Amino acid sequence: xxxxxxxxxxxxxxxxxxxxxxxxxxxxxxxxxxxxxxxxxxxxxxxxxxxxxxxxxxxxxxxxxxxxxxxxxxxxxxxxxxxxxxxxxxxxxxxxxxxxxxxxxxxxxxxxxxxxxxxxxxxxxxxxxxxxxxxxxxxxxxxxxxxxxxxxxxxxxxxxxxxxxxxxxxxxxxxxxxxxxxxxxxxxxxxxxxxxxxxxxxxxxxxxxxxxxxxxxxxxxxxxxxxxxxxxxxxxxxxxxxxxxxxxxxxxxxxxxxxxxxxxxxxxxxxxxxxxxxxxx
Amino acid sequence: xxxxxxxxxxxxxxxxxxxxxxxxxxxxxxxxxxxxxxxxxxxxxxxxxxxxxxxxxxxxxxxxxxxxxxxxxxxxxxxxxxxxxxxxxxxxxxxxxxxxxxxxxxxxxxxxxxxxxxxxxxxxxxxxxxxxxxxxxxxxxxxxxxxxxxxxxxxxxxxxxxxxxxxxxxxxxxxxxxxxxxxxxxxxxxxxxxxxxxxxxxxxxxxxxxxxxxxxxxxxxxxxxxxxxxxxxxxxxxxxxxxxxxxxxxxxxxxxxxxxxxxxxxxxxxxxxxxxxxxxxxxxxxxxxxxxxxxxxxxxxxxxxxxxxxxxxxxxx
Numbered sequence: 001x002x003x004x005x006x007x008x009x010x011x012x013x014x015x016x017x018x019x020x021x022x023x024x025x026x027x028x029x030x031x032x033x034x035x036x037x038x039x040x041x042x043x044x045x046x047x048x049x050x051x052x053x054x055x056x057x058x059x060x061x062x063x064x065x066x067x068x069x070x071x072x073x074x075x076x077x078x079x080x081x082x083x084x085x086x087x088x089x090x091x092x093x094x095x096x097x098x099x100x101x102x103x104x105x106x107x108x109x110x111x112x113x114x115x116x117x118x119x120x121x122x123x124x125x126x127x128x129x130x131x132x133x134x135x136x137x138x139x140x141x142x143x144x145x146x147x148x149x150x151x152x153x154x155x156x157x158x159x160x161x162x163x164x165x166x167x168x169x170x171x172x173x174x175x176x177x178x179x180x181x182x183x184x185x186x187x188x189x190x191x192x193x194x195x196x197x198x199x200x201x202x203x204x205x206x207x208x209x210x211x212x213x214x215x216x217x218x219x220x221x222x223x224x225x226x227x228x229x230x231x232x233x234x235x236x237x238x239x240x241x242x243x244x245x246x247x248x249x250x251x252x253x254x255x256x257x258x259x260x261x262x263x264x265x266x267x268x269x270x271x272x273x274x275x276x277x278x279x280x281x
Numbered sequence: 282x283x284x285x286x287x288x289x290x291x292x293x294x295x296x297x298x299x300x301x302x303x304x305x306x307x308x309x310x311x312x313x314x315x316x317x318x319x320x321x322x323x324x325x326x327x328x329x330x331x332x333x334x335x336x337x338x339x340x341x342x343x344x345x346x347x348x349x350x351x352x353x354x355x356x357x358x359x360x361x362x363x364x365x366x367x368x369x370x371x372x373x374x375x376x377x378x379x380x381x382x383x384x385x386x387x388x389x390x391x392x393x394x395x396x397x398x399x400x401x402x403x404x405x406x407x408x409x410x411x412x413x414x415x416x417x418x419x420x421x422x423x424x425x426x427x428x429x430x431x432x433x434x435x436x437x438x439x440x441x442x443x444x445x446x447x448x449x450x451x452x453x454x455x456x457x458x459x460x461x462x463x464x465x466x467x468x469x470x471x472x473x474x475x476x477x478x479x480x481x482x483x484x485x486x487x488x489x490x491x492x493x494x495x496x497x498x499x500x501x502x503x504x505x506x507x508x509x510x511x512x513x514x515x516x517x518x519x520x521x522x523x524x525x526x527x528x529x530x531x532x533x534x535x536x537x538x539x540x541x542x543x544x545x546x547x548x549x550x551x552x553x554x555x556x557x558x559x560x561x562x563x564x565x566x567x568x569x570x571x572x573x574x575x576x577x578x579x580x581x582x583x584x585x586x587x588x589x590x591x592x593x594x595x596x597x598x
Binding site: 057059060064066106107108115116117118119120122124125127128129130132133135140156160161163164167 | 312334336338347352353354355356357374375377382384385
């Protein structure tokens with residue numbers, strides 16, 4: 001079991017990886033990536049039962065994770081590398097020609113840890129439900145996890161999947177929403193308000209929890225609590241309040257950092273705010 | 282007297298139902314999903330036999346495609362079932378990202394394709410699905426001709442590793458393929474040999490091509506008839522060999538010209554052995570309500586349409 005202090009060290013390094021990766025290719029999505037660092041670190045360093053050194057597509061007897069909002073690939077790639085799926089040095093190939101670290105996650109290049117392509121939004125929950133059903137058919141008690149953007153809740157397929165998972169009691173599924181209130185064109189409130197998001201998921205028949213997504217202790221505690229709530233005939237949803245750009249002061253609470261990279265000066269500023277705990281790639 | 286005999290008329294979708302049941306009996310990893318069209322897709326027998334391996338997803342096709350992709354992880358072989366329109370156009374991006382690009386072992390079973398869906402009209406008569414599916418990398422596209430071939434193709438699809446689009450229709454059509462004939466993905470069948478013209482047909486049009494061959498024979502024209510049940514990967518060698526022998530080609534399909542079998546055949550010919558070609562297909566229009574026979578006649582997807590195209594293409598040799 002990882003100590004909270006160790007996971008916080010991982011978070012700091014992952015944040016450095018993210019800003020360095022997007023800076024290096026002058027593209028990518030740092031805002032949402034920075035906001036979800038605690039979530040990924042908790043999943044891969046503490047919560048999930050998984051085997052980074054022996055990745056298989058079938059993932060038999062392992063927990064699985066699906067990233068539905070694939071644009072926050074930098075945080076996923078960093079955490080996959082830092083938890084042992086592939087060499088940390090490969091992070092330097094992010095978004096380059098012939099890289100396995102595509103702009104949005106993909107399986108075609110065979111990157112360990114990735115089981116489905118994502119990027120076109122709204123599809124990951126359906127995929128996760130299918131994977132969860134296979135685990136049930138195979139007699140496994142493993143859990144399938146997902147992460148979604150809050151803006152992604154505007155996609156219709158999410159709600160098709162939401163109805164299915166509740167109606168058919170897919171209760172080995174723990175989903176999370178990165179509730180940062182921001183999307184490309186502005187705040188989710190202004191673009192198309194999600195209204196009572198918690199109420200919506202409850203009305204759809206899910207067991208809904210809330211967490212402070214940038215508080216390491218709370219993220220771990222809520223994910224562990226969610227595990228205790230599986231197997232009870234309801235899928236579990238954690239609405240995770242986060243701050244886009246968390247950890248880099250000038251990126252916080254500004255939706256324009258959704259999909260732009262820092263320049264040299266901004267990179268230096270960001271790195272000054274983040275300790276190099278595990279060694280840069 | 283046609284050179285090919287048939288015992289009875291049966292719908293190709295029932296061939297799918299029978300094939301799915303048999304594939305399910307052979308391999309316990311075969312599972313099925315259906316979007317509220319279990320009876321139309323003839324999936325009832327599978328559902329009754331394997332209730333735990335059948336997933337009724339309601340009228341939510343996008344979710345069904347994603348779920349199918351997810352089910353493959355852990356070894357399942359999912360077949361999705363709905364009309365061809367809702368199996369392709371409605372869910373193109375889900376198929377593209379979650380199934381084709383991710384190279385998942387999903388079998389997309391699509392019934393009621395084309396004009397022969399009939400009275401429901403153009404909203405349901407998809408004539409663009411072959412084009413959409415064949416454009417996707419990693420996707421195999423199969424359009425079998427009759428009940429027996431559809432059953433065999435379904436079993437072959439289950440045994441094949443990779444995404445497959447299986448297209449079949451609504452009406453009962455002559456069942457002429459031998460019941461014990463194994464389906465080989467990517468292999469064309471020369472079902473009648475001839476020397477003056479090659480007719481390359483797919484799906485329901487194969488029987489219509491057989492009928493056309495009889496009329497052509499009476500006119501003294503020797504037609505070779507090829508059943509091109511796999512549209513992708515296309516059996517290029519069979520096309521080249523036959524075109525070199527006969528010197529001209531007619532393609533026939535229940536689909537638009539744009540994106541159809543004919544265009545794929547034309548590419549093979551153009552790149553290998555330029556040959557006059559005519560195409561029997563729908564000319565850039567939607568369908569409409571009517572009986573299957575009326576619609577096929579009106580849109581020229583008929584025996585007459587093939588005979589006329591053959592005479593035209595022979596004159597261009």
